[in-house]
Amino acid sequence: xxxxxxxxxxxxxxxxxxxxxxxxxxxxxxxxxxxxxxxxxxxxxxxxxxxxxxxxxxxxxxxxxxxxxxxxxxxxxxxxxxxxxxxxxxxxxxxxxxxxxxxxxxxxxxxxxxxxxxxxxxxxxxxxxxxxxxxxxxxxxxxxxxxxxxxxxxxxxxxxxxxxxxxxxxxxxxxxxxxxxxxxxxxxxxxxxxxxxxxxxxxxxxxxxxxxxxxxxxxxxxxxxxxxxxxxxxxxxxxxxxxxxxxxxxxxxxxxxxxxxxxxxxxxxxxxxxxxxxxxxxxxxxxxxxxxxxxxxxxxxxxxxxxxxxxxxxxxxxxxxxxxxxxxxxxxxxxxxxxxxxxxxxxxxxxxxxxxxxxxxxxxx
Numbered sequence: 158x159x160x161x162x163x164x165x166x167x168x169x170x171x172x173x174x175x176x177x178x179x180x181x182x183x184x185x186x187x188x189x190x191x192x193x194x195x196x197x198x199x200x201x202x203x204x205x206x207x208x209x210x211x212x213x214x215x216x217x218x219x220x221x222x223x224x225x226x227x228x229x230x231x232x233x234x235x236x237x238x239x240x241x242x243x244x245x246x247x248x249x250x251x252x253x254x255x256x257x258x259x260x261x262x263x264x265x266x267x268x269x270x271x272x273x274x275x276x277x278x279x280x281x282x283x284x285x286x287x288x289x290x291x292x293x294x295x296x297x298x299x300x301x302x303x304x305x306x307x308x309x310x311x312x313x314x315x316x317x318x319x320x321x322x323x324x325x326x327x328x329x330x331x332x333x334x335x336x337x338x339x340x341x342x343x344x345x346x347x348x349x350x351x352x353x354x355x356x357x358x359x360x361x362x363x364x365x366x367x368x369x370x371x372x373x374x375x376x377x378x379x380x381x382x383x384x385x386x387x388x389x390x391x392x393x394x395x396x397x398x399x400x401x402x403x404x405x406x407x408x409x410x411x412x413x414x415x416x417x418x419x420x421x422x423x424x425x426x427x428x429x430x431x432x433x434x435x436x437x438x439x440x441x442x443x444x445x446x447x448x449x450x451x452x453x454x455x456x457x458x459x460x461x462x463x464x465x466x467x468x469x470x471x472x473x474x475x476x477x478x479x480x481x482x483x484x485x486x487x488x489x490x491x492x493x494x495x496x497x498x499x500x501x502x503x504x505x506x507x508x509x510x511x512x513x514x515x516x517x518x519x520x521x522x
Contacts, residue, residue, distance in 0.1 A: 414456025
């Protein structure tokens with residue numbers, strides 16, 4: 158998209174007015190309580206944003222704790238209310254000697270001007286190219302799909318009861334017939350009840366049932382007068398059969414939360430790796446065995462830890478009574494929660510030095 162330099166001039170005037178973010182920092186808790194901001198090894202003095210960058214990735218170039226970027230961004234909160242409005246081509250500067258610690262800014266350290274002098278020219282930038290907090294392509298579809306149900310057969314779910322011409326399965330652009338659909342709801346997600354997700358702590362408690370998404374459909378003839386509803390399949394990930402269930406399609410919402418640390422009281426475990434995998438890695442989606450019931454919210458950052466067991470110690474001479482001494486856990490990864498249910502939450506693995514396994518510990522970072 159081409160824009161004349163006057164538009165750029167106004168944009169830069171807004172971006173280069175640098176003041177601190179006390180209000181934002183207060184919403185995250187006092188930075189003093191979280192400890193001193195530490196810079197990453199070999200943190201650069203500046204970085205030019207490129208397409209595909211995320212705020213998490215950029216902040217990780219400067220900070221040892223990338224989720225703490227809201228505390229160090231130096232932006233004008235009157236002109237820029239959302240620090241996600243950072244675009245490819247812009248330069249981010251690190252001021253290592255700020256009065257309250259290091260700061261990140263779109264203004265070079267030592268600059269006192271709130272404007273940048275430009276010669277008349279045409280400035281070209283991609284429309285809608287602002288960078289996101291984390292790589293959304295890995296979670297976009299999961300922000301609106303049901304994913305988890307509290308029971309194997311939710312009472313508010315509809316059911317596919319028949320297919321045209323007694324067929325066994327249908328796909329996209331074909332018709333299905335269903336009962337139990339809520340009046341006035343046109344868009345439906347079709348899913349197949351999956352296996353129960355059990356708490357890895359006791360191996361018995363069922364936290365929820367993972368839903369296997371098979372497609373989406375839209376009502377063409379509403380249910381009524383004792384007759385089934387007719388729906389057209391608008392999208393099919395798998396073949397759709399009788400017995401598949403339907404839930405109202407959730408409205409798609411933007412995911413750009415200000416990251417914050419999970420509660421200090423958090424004591425969770427990895428309950429499953431999305432997709433039925435045995436282990437996961439960077440950008441895998443994992444399920445935690447805690448949800449709204451434990452105060453978990455989207456945007457919270459959680460640390461992954463590997464339990465290393467106990468060591469048997471028999472004294473210096475080896476003839477003392479055996480003593481089991483717990484070894485410290487090993488922190489090996491970071492995840493961000495992006496969707497929360499009653500007793501479960503889904504998180505994206507952002508960094509991981511080891512494969513993620515079911516049963517790994519998840520705590521505040």
